[in-house]
Amino acid sequence: MSEDLDQRAAPLPEAQWHALLEAARGARERAYAPYSHFHVGAALLDEAGRIHAGCNVENAAYPEGVCAEAGALSALVLAGGRRIVAAVVVGAGTEPVTPCGGCRQKLREFGAPSLPVRIADAQGWRGEHTLAALLPSSFGPQNLSTSPLPASQKDSGDAS
Numbered sequence: 001m002s003e004d005l006d007q008r009a010a011p012l013p014e015a016q017w018h019a020l021l022e023a024a025r026g027a028r029e030r031a032y033a034p035y036s037h038f039h040v041g042a043a044l045l046d047e048a049g050r051i052h053a054g055c056n057v058e059n060a061a062y063p064e065g066v067c068a069e070a071g072a073l074s075a076l077v078l079a080g081g082r083r084i085v086a087a088v089v090v091g092a093g094t095e096p097v098t099p100c101g102g103c104r105q106k107l108r109e110f111g112a113p114s115l116p117v118r119i120a121d122a123q124g125w126r127g128e129h130t131l132a133a134l135l136p137s138s139f140g141p142q143n144l145s146t147s148p149l150p151a152s153q154k155d156s157g158d159a160s
């Protein structure tokens, strides 16, 4: 348990943030967004040090489109990952492209409130937030007694 806390306290090396940024940018280039033309890429670092990327995929039936974060999360789970250690989202526009509300909740399933989430665009970093700041007082696996996740995932939700 203390080992786990130490891992959380240690900042991620910039080289790893850069690798996540490159993966998210690469994913963004493959986004399928013929309707909004709003291309987004995301990359997630799992507990084994692997990077999983995703892009947004729109649909002619608009609500059926999926976000980049959801695609990256699916890849993480498919590869056997169960924990998000760091997340990067890359978009474009005058405002930083933070995860939408639904994706904040999706990230919470596999990410602790202390999860660092960095936002970037073509020029570089636009900001860094904890998941707790993006999704305060969150409902997560710790709320359910049947949670399949390790205790380390269940740190209390109000840290910011």
Ligand SMILES: [Zn+2]
Pocket (backbone or CB within 6 Å): 067, 068, 069, 099, 100, 101, 102, 103, 104
């Ligand atoms: Zn989303």
